[in-house]
Structure formats: C-alpha cells, structure tokens
Amino acid sequence: MVRRAKEVGAPTPTTGARFAPGDRVRVAARPVLGHCRTPWYLRGKTGVVAAVHGRFRNPELLAYHRPGLPARVLYKVRFRQSDLWGRYLGPAGDQLEADIYEHWLEPEVGGAHARSRSSSQRA
C-alpha cells in the first residue's frame, strides 16, 4: 500500500499571524532532529519581519509523509549581514533575507519599537 503524501495547495489566508512587517524577531536557537528549513547560521539571530508570505503546510512534517498541519505562517525576515558573520567585510548596509516559519520566531525582547528602514539591499 502506498502511503500517499498529501496534496500541497495554495497557502491559506494569514489572519492570526503573530508578527507583522517591521516587528523585530529572534530565530529560535533550538537543536533539530530531522528535516528543517531554518538554516543553522540564522539560529539565535535577530532580524526584522519584511513580509508575511502566507500559511503553508509544515515541511518538517511533510518530509515524513504527514499532512503538515496545522499550516504555519511563513515570513520573510531581514537580517543585517554584520549581525550574522563575525568578520563581514562587505558594505555596512548589506542585508540578507530568509523565509522563516512562525514557530521558529520569537518576539525580540526590548525591540518592539525598532522598525525596519524602508530602504533595503538584497544580500
């Protein structure tokens, strides 16, 4: 018997998203067993929500033939390159954007009023 992987359709609306563009967030630094889309070099790092992409089935569960529910909100988070690398030699304004799921993000304590600048450079 083939255990069918579930169909992955369009994302559902993002009502109830925990974060909004401009919110400062920290990527959880927890270890992982199994498939996960949050890169190691971003764990524990602080960035700013740049966009809310929508809700998507959770790849951490889809990878094991599970339905991937509940669907998780996916954000585009913007980081300063100098916050990620110890000796970053590029221009000071360089940024990096990564897609991170909501269950990997925590509100950055004390950073509630900090907002992202409107200008941005892609990494």
Place this chain on the structure above:
Amino acid sequence: MREPERKHVVARKGAGGRAVHDVGGLALGPIDRSEHDLALWEKRTDAMLILLRDNQRRVLTVDANRRMIEGYAEQDYDRIAYYEKWIRAIRNLLVEQEVLTREEIEARVAEVRAKHEKAGRRAATEGVPW
C-alpha cells in the same frame, strides 16, 4: 573579497543539530558555479521526481526527498553529485513508501547491468549504497 566567516565555526558532525547539508558559513571553499549539459539519466531523474510527486501519484514530496538527502553521511553528501543524490533518495523513498522492495530494485539493477555487459558496454560495478 574573502568569504565571510562565522563567529564560531562548528563542524557539522556532532554539532547539536546542524545537518549535513546545512553548511552556510562554513569554510568549505569557493562554490563551483560552472554549468554542464545534463546527461539523459539526469533528465530522467528530474522527470521521475516530478511524476512521483504529482497529484495523481503523491508518492513523495520534495520535503521527503530533501529529508532523505539530508540523512546521507557527510562523506557521501560531499562526494556524490546533485542528481545522484536525487536518484538515491527517490529509490529509498520508493522502498519506504512500499512502491517497490529493495530486492525488486536490486534484481532489476543486476538485470540491466548484465544486459549492458553482454552488449560490451561499460557498466558501473559499484552499487549505490542504501
């Protein structure tokens, strides 16, 4: 410009959850950006993944394929080529999903190998590890 260096370089092995593919920031040298023409087997591998994940079959997801690839040992992951990673993962997922058995796949591979040898064509003697 030099490559950016992570504040604390951590080996993948035993690094508390850093998976084999998750090498961003590690000092692994420059990225080879050269392109090559795809061999027929590489195109077939690509097609197979697309067919196996379509809504009619849904045998696997890209996520499951990635999970399988991320489970390779470090030395295998670094050594084997892109589509070889794919075809090996597809094969293992076909067994995991009970579409084919390991014995069926190995018997068929032996059959194909014998056919090529008989025709005087060079056939790989080394099997792809499970």
